[in-house]
Amino acid sequence: MIFTVAVDGPAAAGKGTISKALADRFGLAHLDTGLLYRAVGAKGGDPVAAAQGLTPEDLARDDLRSLAAGEAASRVAAIPAVRAALTQFQRDFARREGGAVLDGRDIGTVICPEAEVKLYVTASAEVRAHRRWLEVGGDAAQVLAEVVARDERDMGRADAPLRPAADAVRVDTSALSIDEAVAQAATLVAARLG
Ligand code: CDP
Secondary structure (H helix, E strand, O other), X not given: OOOEEEEEOOXXXXXXXXXXXXXXXXXXXXXXXXXXXXXXXHHOOOHHHHHHOOOHHHHOOOXXXXXXXXXXXXXXXXXXXXXXXXHHHHHHHHOOOOOEEEEEOOHHHHHOOOOOEEEEEEOOHHHHHHHHHHHHOOOHHHHHHHHHHHHHHHHXXXXXXXXXXXXXXXXXXXXXXXXXXXXXXXXXXHHHHO
16 A cells, blocks of 8 residues: 655644554654754764765754754755755655655655545644753743744745645644544545555
């Protein structure tokens, strides 16, 4: 079975949580594509060389979820040659036998426009910043500013900007519990799986 669920959306909208839950429920493989960009940003040096030579160890670093790594990720993610170096791996993952869920910014628009299910998971900037603050702590106002700045950069870049695919279903998680958000997404996947 070839079956791709594309989950895109802005920072801390709940993409990862929903994607993991969908993968578990439907027995699909899961790829957090943000981790690829975080690993490239964290590696330092020439970002294109880092993307071309990314190793499993780079993805296993324990500092990739920090605010600084998110910021670095969004800077290197605006470089077309970095994105190009990571494209084929993501495409192959998306169309692997057995089905896959990928979460990121450009999965439904660029990596896998043929995805069987496309979700655009979003929430208000305040709600997303609060969730990120619960994860990373620190100064709440600074976390909000970082989330807003990163979204602007991701939406404003020329190559593969963050935007919903024309045929994506929007899931606004601002007022939803995790279970409610997962249930909405799972209903869409189940309907398409038939
Ligand atoms: O977890 P969070 O939503 O905050 O971020 P992430 O998904 O780990 O992505 C970190 C950064 O990587 C984003 O701000 C984007 O700039 C970049 N990214 C991207 O450009 N394309 C993707 N498919 C995934 C992430």
